[in-house]
Amino acid sequence: xxxxxxxxxxxxxxxxxxxxxxxxxxxxxxxxxxxxxxxxxxxxxxxxxxxxxxxxxxxxxxxxxxxxxxxxxxxxxxxxxxxxxxxxxxxxxxxxxxxxxxxxxxxxxxxxxxxxxxxxxxxxxxxxxxxxxxxxxxxxxxxxxxxxxxxxxxxxxxxxxxxxxxxxxxxxxxxxxxxxxxxxxxxxxxxxxxxxxxxxxxxxxxxxxxxxxxxxxxxxxxxxxxxxxxxxxxxxxxxxxxxxxxxxxxxxxxxxxxxxxxxxxxxxxxxx
Amino acid sequence: xxxxxxxxxxxxxxxxxxxxxxxxxxxxxxxxxxxxxxxxxxxxxxxxxxxxxxxxxxxxxxxxxxxxxxxxxxxxxxxxxxxxxxxxxxxxxxxxxxxxxxxxxxxxxxxxxxxxxxxxxxxxxxxxxxxxxxxxxxxxxxxxxxxxxxxxxxxxxxxxxxxxxxxxxxxxxxxxxxxxxxxxxxxxxxxxxxxxxxxxxxxxxxxxxxxxxxxxxxxxxxxxxxxxxxxxxxxxxxxxxxxxxxxxxxxxxxxxxxxxxxxxxxxxxxxxxxxxxxxxxxxxxxxxxxxxxxxxxxxxxxx
Numbered sequence: 284x285x286x287x288x289x290x291x292x293x294x295x296x297x298x299x300x301x302x303x304x305x306x307x308x309x310x311x312x313x314x315x316x317x318x319x320x321x322x323x324x325x326x327x328x329x330x331x332x333x334x335x336x337x338x339x340x341x342x343x344x345x346x347x348x349x350x351x352x353x354x355x356x357x358x359x360x361x362x363x364x365x366x367x368x369x370x371x372x373x374x375x376x377x378x379x380x381x382x383x384x385x386x387x388x389x390x391x392x393x394x395x396x397x398x399x400x401x402x403x404x405x406x407x408x409x410x411x412x413x414x415x416x417x418x419x420x421x422x423x424x425x426x427x428x429x430x431x432x433x434x435x436x437x438x439x440x441x442x443x444x445x446x447x448x449x450x451x452x453x454x455x456x457x458x459x460x461x462x463x464x465x466x467x468x469x470x471x472x473x474x475x476x477x478x479x480x481x482x483x484x485x486x487x488x489x490x491x492x493x494x495x496x497x498x499x500x501x502x503x504x505x506x507x508x509x510x511x512x513x514x515x516x517x518x519x520x521x522x523x524x525x526x527x528x529x530x531x532x533x534x535x536x537x538x539x540x541x542x543x544x545x546x547x548x549x550x551x552x553x554x555x
Numbered sequence: 556x557x558x559x560x561x562x563x564x565x566x567x568x569x570x571x572x573x574x575x576x577x578x579x580x581x582x583x584x585x586x587x588x589x590x591x592x593x594x595x596x597x598x599x600x601x602x603x604x605x606x607x608x609x610x611x612x613x614x615x616x617x618x619x620x621x622x623x624x625x626x627x628x629x630x631x632x633x634x635x636x637x638x639x640x641x642x643x644x645x646x647x648x649x650x651x652x653x654x655x656x657x658x659x660x661x662x663x664x665x666x667x668x669x670x671x672x673x674x675x676x677x678x679x680x681x682x683x684x685x686x687x688x689x690x691x692x693x694x695x696x697x698x699x700x701x702x703x704x705x706x707x708x709x710x711x712x713x714x715x716x717x718x719x720x721x722x723x724x725x726x727x728x729x730x731x732x733x734x735x736x737x738x739x740x741x742x743x744x745x746x747x748x749x750x751x752x753x754x755x756x757x758x759x760x761x762x763x764x765x766x767x768x769x770x771x772x773x774x775x776x777x778x779x780x781x782x783x784x785x786x787x788x789x790x791x792x793x794x795x796x797x798x799x800x801x802x803x804x805x806x807x808x809x810x811x812x813x814x815x816x817x818x819x820x821x822x823x824x825x826x827x828x829x830x831x832x833x834x835x836x837x838x839x840x841x842x843x844x845x846x847x848x849x850x851x852x853x854x855x856x857x858x
Contacts, residue, residue, distance in 0.1 A: 328740040348589075470766065471598035471828060474810040496740065500812035504592045540744045542773035544796070544813055549773075551748050 287314040288457050288490040289338065296333050299345040307333045307346070309514040315458065320484060320491045322501040322522070323438040324537075325511035331494045335462045338492070339379050340369055357457060378451035387445035388435040389513035394421075394446055395431040401453050407483040424479055441472035448480065452487070458467055459484075460492045477504050498537055501525045510534050560627060562727050562760045563590035563612065563645065565763065568621035570607055570784075573769055581607040583838060584621070584785040589728055589760035594751075596763045596775035600807070605764045605782040606649040611730050612648055612762065614638065641671045652713035656705040663764035666690070669723040689719040693749060711742035718749060722757070722786055726735035729753070732764045747774050768811050777848070780804045783836035788847030801851045802834040803828075 296308040308330040315321045323331045336342045338354055340361055354361040356376055364372055383388055388397055398417035402408045408416070418428035424445035435443055444464065451459055461480070465473035481504060484491055495501055501508055502522045509519045509533060518531040529535045539549055570582040582604045589595055599605050610616045611623065614630075623630040626640060649655040656665060666686040670677060677685065687697040693715040707715055714734060721729055731750060735743040751774055754761050765771050771778055772792055778802065779789040788801040799805045806828065834854040845855050 326741060365708040396634070470812070471600060471806060497812055498740070499814045502814035503812060503817060537740060540741050542744070542747070542769040544769045544772060544808075544811055545815070549744075551751075552742070 289315040290355040294352045295349040322505035322508040329511040330514040375454045378456040378459040384447040564624040580784040586662040594761040594770035594775040599781035612701045643724040645728040646726040649730040673724040693719045701840040727850040788851040794849040
């Protein structure tokens with residue numbers, strides 16, 4: 284038995300309100316194995332992004348992680364890290380690609396400087412070495428190293444998204460969290476990026492926590508999938524089982540409400 | 556499409572931006588027709604010209620070449636009266652149900668407003684009754700919804716309000732620009748079903764603009780694929796989706812999320828994304844017929 288890269292245990296997160304609290308994540312537990320691509324699916328407000336933020340300790344008040352919750356990365360509880368430990372934990376162990384990641388690049392820095400920023404903060408690296416490493420990373424995501432001197436606005440949305448992914452891989456994290464990484468992109472670009480991720484995780488061995496509301500897409504890329512409903516993780520199964528023989532009623536209803544591209548069409552009484 | 560005369564048609568319409576020396580065709584030589592009781596889907600990625608087509612129909616843009624035909628008659632820079640009549644016949648449902656309703660007004664106000672403008676004969680009681688009927692039509696409870704403000708409603712409910720608002724002026728054509736893309740999957744189907752019902756019950760002609768090809772298949776009898784301002788392939792939805800002939804259509808279809816296909820089984824098209832994009836963007840006047848109701852504009856190299 285290998286140690287899971289990520290082990291979430293009894294995670295409960297509430298948003299504290301003036302009158303009453305909103306329970307966003309309810310006693311959720313799951314594991315992600317090294318190199319695995321784990322998908323977390325659900326509709327808006329189901330708590331999937333709240334989990335992603337909690338894993339990298341990016342949650343802010345009024346979000347409150349309740350006592351008894353554990354988030355173990357490689358066996359170490361993220362929730363007990365102090366500020367210094369947290370700084371070295373982020374990027375190095377867990378890196379995160381946000382939904383609007385292509386807009387999270389600094390508009391006044393060149394691509395090279397943005398790589399240098401991360402590398403310099405976390406390693407003793409010279410400017411020249413950083414440049415070399417950045418060029419190497421760009422090649423991983425199929426971008427020519429000439430782009431190092433470009434500014435973000437000179438790159439397309441899909442390219443910026445790939446640059447963010449390259450920066451996330453700069454310190455060889457064990458886990459890459461991607462929260463709706465391609466929602467703002469076109470399907471052709473989306474597919475190119477996700478194929479690239481799939482290739483890279485097999486090549487470099489990192490695990491991925493992939494969050495999206497697009498269940499069809501998730502089945503295509505994930506090894507295993509967890510389905511969330513109103514803060515509960517209602518079903519966890521391998522991707523093909525989630526698609527071909529979903530166990531939970533909610534998973535079945537989700538499929539029944541999605542029009543199909545080929546074959547028999549769904550019936551209209553599914554849900555309205 | 557050999558049925559009744561079209562309600563609205565675009566005839567070789569082009570919309571050009573930029574200067575004479577470097578023109579950008581947002582729409583190039585676009586022709587299609589909308590028929591009563593039928594849905595035509597317009598699919599393509601962002602920047603392909605889908606929304607330009609919608610804006611041309613909504614008369615937010617004037618065509619630089621070609622013309623719009625409404626019930627067979629060309630629609631020029633006509634007088635205010637004719638424009639108003641056109642506007643009450645052609646209505647739009649927008650993508651974003653959060654920004655397309657005024658946060659400072661109640662739902663009742665939103666629905667009374669078009670009635671005040673387009674049906675001046677109604678008195679207050681008649682208007683209220685008309686609003687109630689509209690809300691019932693889109694399957695919302697008038698008593699509950701009328702006094703509410705947009706922020707008190709869910710995204711799906713708001714999109715129903717947008718549809719009711721469009722229906723308020725008894726239109727013949729509805730242009731729906733990505734009406735479900737901002738909604739959760741479980742409420743999308745309800746909106747699509749509602750549009751389908753309205754089409755059947757009221758004999759509306761629908762233009763359904765989307766990047767989600769699976770939903771296009773669900774609602775539309777006919778489909779057009781647009782890229783770089785040109786319609787590259789069009790025809791009966793099943794024929795186009797089951798037997799795509801244009802390389803760009805194949806590329807687009809191969810990239811659509813499909814749980815029946817693992818990502819590792821990439822289509823050959825993905826190796827030639829750049830070539831296909833470049834070639835498909837070239838102007839192409841030739842049209843090739845594939846079957847009775849299925850056409851493409853072949854890429855120049857295929858000639």
